[in-house]
Amino acid sequence: MEINDRLLDVLRYELEKVGLQTTPPVLDEVLLVVKGDTPVAYVQEDGFIIYSTLCNKEDALPVPTIVNQVWEMERAYQEAPVMHIDSVINHRKLIEYNGIILTARYDGDGQFTFASWQYTYDNNAVSFGHYFHKNHYSAAKADFLYRSGLADRSILFQLDELAVIRDTLLFRGMQDSALQLKEQESLDNLLHRVDSMLTPSNEPLLVAENEMEQES
CATH class of the missing domain: 2.30.30 (SH3 type barrels.)
Known part of the structure; x- marks a missing residue:
């Protein structure tokens, strides 16, 4: 997907929420995500992410979620x-x-x-x-x-509650220096599960899209 001005503006807006910035596309449409002067990640035209070895883990943590959502929004809007x-x-x-x-x-x-x-x-x-x-x-x-x-709306947690849980897990992962390796792995796995719940599965949407195409 082409990296256009709208996508860049949306990506910049979302990254600024977590204290990150981006530079204009260079080197065959590669975006550089930075925090201050420190590179955090390189984002290719298809949304593939390469992480910098110079950044802190917590700075890179929100990048994939933001990039995936921005690319999905732009693709859906274009089509x-x-x-x-x-x-x-x-x-x-x-x-x-x-x-x-x-x-x-x-x-x-x-x-x-x-x-x-x-x-x-x-x-x-x-x-x-x-x-x-x-x-x-x-x-x-x-x-x-x-x-x-x-x-079905009958889920255990609402989205705003899951967001609070996610923030709490993120805070512990960044602040608790006593975490052991296995505890950190368990926390990362739990964060991944919460993120997947905050981003609803696209499978029902694909079912609806297929039905729309069959009716048209």
Whole structure:
């Protein structure tokens, strides 16, 4: 996927949330992620990441999650058609299932707004919008999955609770110098599981996409 200005702006916006910066593409579309003057990671055009040996582990930890989400958002936005309804024509339709649609709008300054709506009976208008600003794509996808009936809302933790758990695990991993190797490995595995729960599985979305293609 081409590294365009929009992707760069979104990536820069998300990295700044965790105290990281990026440089413009160089060397065949390779991005350099830095913290101050220290290289943290090199990101290739396809999103593949090479980590710098000069950085601290905690600085590199959020990079894959951010890069994966930014690349996914940009790819979905590029492939999505413009909405046919005048009141939301500035949105693009990412997916539709069971009368519920998930849309995206780029607001500039590195920020997407996502929304899920319910179609009216004739599909000529939408109502009951749920909005997710500032690139909150994972929450928007989860909302779409629940509203459309593709997923069951009866999970053990809500997304905001999982985010608190993740932050607590990250803090312990960075601050607890007494952690043994096996404890650190267990903590990293748990972090990976929490991250996967915070980023809903794309499998139900793929099912909905296949059904959309068969109906069109």
